[in-house]
Amino acid sequence: MAAAGVALALGLTACSGGTSTKNTAGGSSAGGKDAFNAALTTVFNPSDKKGGIVKMADESAPDSLDPGDTYYGYQWDLIRIYGRALTMFKPAPGKAGLELTADLAETLGVPSDGGKTWTYKLRKGVKFEDGTPIKAADVKYGVLRSTDKATFPDGPTYFSDMLNLPKGYKSPYKSKGMNTDSAISTPDDSTIVFHLKSPFAGFDYLAQLPPTIPVPEAKDTGANYKAHVISSGPYMFASYAADKSYTLKRNPNWDQATDPNRKALPDGYDVQLNVNAEDIDNRLISGDLDVAIVGTGLTAASQSKVLSDPALKARTDNPTNARLNYVSVNPTVKPLDNIECRKAVQYAMDRTSYQTAYGGAFSGGDIATTILPPMVPGYQKFDLYPAGADNKGDPTKAKEALAKCGQPSGFATNIAYRNERPKEKATAEAFQQALAKVGIKLTLKGYAKADYFSSYAGNPPFVKANNLGLALNSWGADWPDGFGFLSQIVDSRVIRETGGATNTSVRIPEVDAMLDQAVSELDVAKRNALWGQIDKRVMEDASIYPGVYAKALLMRGKNLTNVFVNQSFGYYDYLAMGKP
Amino acid sequence: MTVVWAATGRMMSRSRSKDGDRAWGFSTHQEVLQPVSVGLELDPSATAPPEAVLAGLGKQIEGRSLGQIAWMRLKRDKVALGGGVVIVVLITIAIFAPLIVKVLGDPPNEFHQDLIDTAGGTLAPLGPRGGMSLDHLMGVEPLNGRDIFSRILYGSRVSLLIAFFATLVSVAIGTTMGVIAGFFGGRVDSLISRVMDVFLAFPLLVFAIALAGVMPDTAFGIGGDTLRIMLLIFIIGFFNWPYIGRIVRGQTLSLREREFVDAARSLGAKNPYLLFHELLPNLMAPILVYSTLLIPTNILFEAALSFLGVGVRAPTATWGGMLSDAVTYYTIPHFMFWPGLAIFVTVLAFNLLGDGLRDALDPRAR
Numbered sequence: 001m002a003a004a005g006v007a008l009a010l011g012l013t014a015c016s017g018g019t020s021t022k023n024t025a026g027g028s029s030a031g032g033k034d035a036f037n038a039a040l041t042t043v044f045n046p047s048d049k050k051g052g053i054v055k056m057a058d059e060s061a062p063d064s065l066d067p068g069d070t071y072y073g074y075q076w077d078l079i080r081i082y083g084r085a086l087t088m089f090k091p092a093p094g095k096a097g098l099e100l101t102a103d104l105a106e107t108l109g110v111p112s113d114g115g116k117t118w119t120y121k122l123r124k125g126v127k128f129e130d131g132t133p134i135k136a137a138d139v140k141y142g143v144l145r146s147t148d149k150a151t152f153p154d155g156p157t158y159f160s161d162m163l164n165l166p167k168g169y170k171s172p173y174k175s176k177g178m179n180t181d182s183a184i185s186t187p188d189d190s191t192i193v194f195h196l197k198s199p200f201a202g203f204d205y206l207a208q209l210p211p212t213i214p215v216p217e218a219k220d221t222g223a224n225y226k227a228h229v230i231s232s233g234p235y236m237f238a239s240y241a242a243d244k245s246y247t248l249k250r251n252p253n254w255d256q257a258t259d260p261n262r263k264a265l266p267d268g269y270d271v272q273l274n275v276n277a278e279d280i281d282n283r284l285i286s287g288d289l290d291v292a293i294v295g296t297g298l299t300a301a302s303q304s305k306v307l308s309d310p311a312l313k314a315r316t317d318n319p320t321n322a323r324l325n326y327v328s329v330n331p332t333v334k335p336l337d338n339i340e341c342r343k344a345v346q347y348a349m350d351r352t353s354y355q356t357a358y359g360g361a362f363s364g365g366d367i368a369t370t371i372l373p374p375m376v377p378g379y380q381k382f383d384l385y386p387a388g389a390d391n392k393g394d395p396t397k398a399k400e401a402l403a404k405c406g407q408p409s410g411f412a413t414n415i416a417y418r419n420e421r422p423k424e425k426a427t428a429e430a431f432q433q434a435l436a437k438v439g440i441k442l443t444l445k446g447y448a449k450a451d452y453f454s455s456y457a458g459n460p461p462f463v464k465a466n467n468l469g470l471a472l473n474s475w476g477a478d479w480p481d482g483f484g485f486l487s488q489i490v491d492s493r494v495i496r497e498t499g500g501a502t503n504t505s506v507r508i509p510e511v512d513a514m515l516d517q518a519v520s521e522l523d524v525a526k527r528n529a530l531w532g533q534i535d536k537r538v539m540e541d542a543s544i545y546p547g548v549y550a551k552a553l554l555m556r557g558k559n560l561t562n563v564f565v566n567q568s569f570g571y572y573d574y575l576a577m578g579k580p
Numbered sequence: 581m582t583v584v585w586a587a588t589g590r591m592m593s594r595s596r597s598k599d600g601d602r603a604w605g606f607s608t609h610q611e612v613l614q615p616v617s618v619g620l621e622l623d624p625s626a627t628a629p630p631e632a633v634l635a636g637l638g639k640q641i642e643g644r645s646l647g648q649i650a651w652m653r654l655k656r657d658k659v660a661l662g663g664g665v666v667i668v669v670l671i672t673i674a675i676f677a678p679l680i681v682k683v684l685g686d687p688p689n690e691f692h693q694d695l696i697d698t699a700g701g702t703l704a705p706l707g708p709r710g711g712m713s714l715d716h717l718m719g720v721e722p723l724n725g726r727d728i729f730s731r732i733l734y735g736s737r738v739s740l741l742i743a744f745f746a747t748l749v750s751v752a753i754g755t756t757m758g759v760i761a762g763f764f765g766g767r768v769d770s771l772i773s774r775v776m777d778v779f780l781a782f783p784l785l786v787f788a789i790a791l792a793g794v795m796p797d798t799a800f801g802i803g804g805d806t807l808r809i810m811l812l813i814f815i816i817g818f819f820n821w822p823y824i825g826r827i828v829r830g831q832t833l834s835l836r837e838r839e840f841v842d843a844a845r846s847l848g849a850k851n852p853y854l855l856f857h858e859l860l861p862n863l864m865a866p867i868l869v870y871s872t873l874l875i876p877t878n879i880l881f882e883a884a885l886s887f888l889g890v891g892v893r894a895p896t897a898t899w900g901g902m903l904s905d906a907v908t909y910y911t912i913p914h915f916m917f918w919p920g921l922a923i924f925v926t927v928l929a930f931n932l933l934g935d936g937l938r939d940a941l942d943p944r945a946r
Contacts, residue, residue, distance in 0.1 A: 304702035362701035
């Protein structure tokens with residue numbers, strides 16, 4: 001309590017100090033001139049000055065602050081200020097942000113046994129916030145506890161799926177004392193070895209996930225651990241009010257010498273939860289707030305206000321995310337079982353109309369012709385179904401395809417979308433308008449977001465029974481890599497007859513085999529080439545209509561230094577920014 | 581002289597009314613008062629015989645029905661009449677919407693994305709005042725550029741159709757149940773009154789959302805918009821009947837004790853005759869008034885359901901749905917202005933007419 005007070009007082013003095021410097025320096029240091037996309041590929045307003053409290057606001061609340069129980073990208077971005085995973089994406093602008101680098105580990109993982117075993121050596125001298133040295137056993141414990149889905153329902157499941165855990169093992173809570181060396185072994189305090197069921201070449205991507213953040217077993221309180229996560233990074237929790245707010249202050253036991261990636265510029269962070277989205281935008285514009293933490297960009301209303309004012313537009317960045325907003329073209333629904341009918345949909349759709357309906361070039365995204373977005377390694381540029389010079393669709397080709405399909409005058413089917421998403425509704429309406437021009441009649445079917453995949457558009461029997469020929473869909477990878485991007489949307493083996501999978505339309509055995517081949521390919525270049533081939537093979541099948549590579553219109557806080565977009569997340573790097 | 585006469589008359593009537601015959605007393609009152617007017621008519625300019633006066637007016641004195649009297653009163657109420665005219669215009673527009681749109685606008689679901697600012701990214705309509713022009717009288721929607729004028733016109737069809745038929749359902753059920761409860765009384769009354777209480781305590785909005793959400797796309801051999809409209813009519817109409825039911829029951833309770841009902845009964849009239857020939861005609865006024873006031877409530881309720889996304893499905897235009905779409909673009913006010921104005925004008929017109937009707941049919945209630 002007293003410590004929190006001191007931190008607050010420090011923060012206040014630092015804040016006022018910052019304001020005075022700002023006044024004398026005229027509000028901008030070198031490279032700090034406002035310009036559209038100024039923080040997209042370069043560092044905006046670079047500075048090494050310490051101090052200040054970075055104020056953040058969240059329009060909702062994250063699932064959890066516990067490293068083993070969060071699946072929100074923005075929390076993965078922020079968690080790096082209070083937790084150190086084995087590896088991390090480089091906190092750097094441009095393409096460098098997509099590269100992995102060692103964090104808690106000394107180097108990236110060393111594979112052996114054809115990618116089935118991965119070894120990491122921990123850095124020396126890294127301590128928890130209470131001064132206890134971090135050991136390999138703490139990392140192991142953090143990973144193992146995250147596999148307890150009853151206590152931590154929200155986190156990713158890669159570790160429980162891939163690790164060679166002993167039969168009958170549930171979690172460190174329920175299976176106390178069971179030997180888990182078959183999954184993770186710790187030969188000494190600074191070495192940790194992961195043993196997988198089958199080879200997985202991209203394990204370094206898994207090692208950057210929050211579950212590899214060390215958790216001291218003695219301080220673990222299970223589901224309540226989120227109220228006070230023991231920090232291994234430069235900041236530790238000062239206060240926590242569930243669903244309202246939390247603040248972080250400097251961790252005295254973090255040593256800059258052990259950490260080449262973090263600068264730890266601000267004195268603290270203040271995060272408000274469940275703040276009205278429009279309020280967040282207005283405070284961001286006025287400079288009262290520094291970061292809209294969710295990173296989905298300005299609301300539609302603020303967007304038109306900001307874009308029509310050059311001074312405000314100069315404070316925004318427009319990054320592309322590793323996300324594809326697309327439409328599943330279901331081959332289980334007649335007459336779309338005929339590939340020519342699916343091709344007709346590809347040719348007939350007006351791409352610019354899709355883009356505008358989804359929010360335009362700034363917050364909707366760039367027109368997509370492939371499944372992999374450009375920043376994902378393995379992306380190859382191709383366009384199998386050219387939509388005319390103006391991208392407004394090719395009705396001649398569409399009619400030819402319809403004739404080949406045996407439906408020369410068109411056909412009728414339905415299009416599913418999520419009721420809660422105005423962008424998807426507008427896109428469904430755009431499809432209805434565009435496809436009507438070649439005689440394909442669409443009826444709009446809106447469904448509740450919560451059950452969209454489990455009961456409706458992701459439920460194969462429902463799709464078939466209700467003729468959901470088309471279904472609005474969206475996929476963002478857990479990390480920008482071919483596996484993270486493709487495995488859940490083109491692998492036919494993830495389709496569940498009981499519903500719940502994002503993939504409903506891609507059912508190509510050849511693609512399944514190609515995925516297996518890529519997953520075990522240790523050569524990065526060869527592996528990336530395979531992702532590109534899979535992309536092309538699925539597009540030849542026409543069972544996915546790629547819509548737009550998602551973009552977001554982000555606004556930089558007025559008083560921040562060292563601002564840049566980290567491409568692996570698709571929004572600002574929360575680790576690097578400062579506020580002198 | 582006359583004053584004395586009048587005073588005596590009043591005293592006379594009062595003394596007679598003590599006998600318990602009020603009607604007699606009143607007529608006496610009028611008779612006795614007559615000398616007062618006679619006294620005034622002694623003015624030299626009015627000495628012509630009464631027949632001549634009437635002939636000069638050029639009109640025969642006729643007996644007027646209640647309806648005629650009400651219509652006369654209503655005609656004098658310019659505000660109510662104005663409301664009535666607006667309603668007639670609205671209904672005409674709704675009926676001829678496809679024709680009007682053919683001449684003045686574009687199909688309501690047609691995209692015009694060339695009319696919105698895609699290059700600048702604001703997605704707002706190009707041009708001043710939300711893209712208003714001779715081609716698009718009320719401008720176009722942001723994002724997809726649909727013609728707001730034609731969507732407002734088509735939206736009026738859904739709004740008015742649902743509001744009218746839902747009111748009809750409410751009135752039909754409410755009147756039947758109200759009359760039965762009021763006329764038969766006793767156990768029947770208690771039973772129906774309790775049912776009304778249950779319906780009144782029902783969380784209607786929650787139920788409406790749930791029902792509209794789980795409704796399949798085709799049922800009872802119908803589908804699409806027709807089914808959604810029928811469903812909304814059912815939800816809004818079926819659950820609103822107790823409001824009118826209670827009013828009708830109360831009126832029936834007081835009417836059935838009246839002398840003319842007793843008289844009819846004593847002449848041997850059976851229940852059906854009493855219900856249809858004695859009670860219902862006298863209930864027409866409150867039912868008509870209440871129906872007129874129920875329609876705007878139903879328009880608002882339909883708009884609320886469409887706003888919440890459980891009304892008629894996209895892309896069919898409804899006023900509530902348009903308002904809901906406009907919320908995300910609150911910085912472009914014309915998008916919200918037109919559907920808001922349409923709802924406002926319609927509801928106000930019905931309310932003014934309803935108030936005027938009540939005043940005309942039942943002047944004591946003023």
